[in-house]
Amino acid sequence: MTHMNDPLRPVADAYVAAFEGLSTAAGHTRRGPHGAVLAISGAPVAALNAIISPSPDPNPDEIAALAASEAPWELPWSIHVRGTPGPLVTEVAARNGLTRFSTEPLMIRRPDQGMPPQSAVGSLRVRPVSSDELDLYARTVAEGFEAPHETFQVFSNPSLAKVDGVTFYLAEVDGVPVGTGMTAVSEDLLGLFNISTLPHHRRRGYGRAVTTELLRAGHAAGATTSYLYASKMGEPVYESVGFRTEEYMTVITAP
Structure with a gap:
């Protein structure tokens, strides 16, 4: 092909x-x-x-x-x-x-969806993090995915802040981290990664709000088509903001 x-x-x-x-x-x-x-x-x-x-x-x-x-x-x-x-x-x-x-599932949001409206969920704030905050980001990602901190410690490496097109985000309520996200912009394509909500803060609309704010940031940077690989838990959230499944990826690991 x-x-x-x-x-x-x-x-x-x-x-x-x-x-x-x-x-x-x-x-x-x-x-x-x-x-x-x-x-x-x-x-x-x-x-x-x-x-x-x-x-x-x-x-x-x-x-x-x-x-x-x-x-x-x-x-x-x-x-x-x-x-x-x-x-x-x-x-x-x-x-x-x-x-x-x-x-x-590979989920894609096409340009005809346009820029999503700004989300408004209480006092939630979604912001990019600086290189000296990546350790906090890594710990928050681990908590969001309910994994040991060392599992995602790689994201604390300050060199990651210099990767072209990649931005890391924290979602906070009154300055307290409640979730994470990451984007990778490549020309008109926006990849979404590491979208998580901490266990004690779920079912409040934060995951959808983080996704929306990352889409808006990518759209402002010129990316009109967005993609992500979804978990079963996240699939309905992404569908609610315009993503549709177009393909599947197989991941092969040791048992």
């Missing part, structure tokens, strides 16, 4: 570029000859150390070579492919001990 016949390829490329940028700042990366990327963030979580193919027809030899280049793996890792992996990619994953498959 050529790029011209693959309307979602620009989104897939932007997703890969966002991973590559963050991992270059905090860890290391390597590109294969067919466009797949090895992106090692250094975080102790499989999803953040990955081989990602932007092609709907990933090359199994390329994935195998990238996996071998990092062996022996010292961190949990994963393979990300669009749609359902074929038998050859599945075989490569199995040879490397990756046999657990999960799917995440």
Whole structure:
């Protein structure tokens, strides 16, 4: 399939570029000859150390070579492919001990949705963070995803503040963090990541408000199409602000 016949390829490329940028700042990366990327963030979580193919027809030899280049793996890792992996990619994953498959919907908000109206949820404020606040951001992300702090400690690296097009956000009520978000702008595409609400602050509309404010910031920066990979819990929230599922990504990890 050529790029011209693959309307979602620009989104897939932007997703890969966002991973590559963050991992270059905090860890290391390597590109294969067919466009797949090895992106090692250094975080102790499989999803953040990955081989990602932007092609709907990933090359199994390329994935195998990238996996071998990092062996022996010292961190949990994963393979990300669009749609359902074929038998050859599945075989490569199995040879490397990756046999657990999960799917995440790729949700896209198209330009015809326009800029969303400004959200107003009590005294909630969504603001970008500076480099010296990234440790607070990392701890808040961990709490939002109910994970140990060290799981997302990679986001405290000040070098991440210099990644082109990437902005980190805190959501606060009266100065107290209640949620997080992250955006990656690539030309007219806006990627949304790390949208979380702390457990004791859920069901108050904060997740939707954070999403809306990130969309508005991206739209102001010239990004008219937005994308994200959603969790089951977040899918209805994103649908309420104009996102629609257009594809699925398979993440392959160790059991």
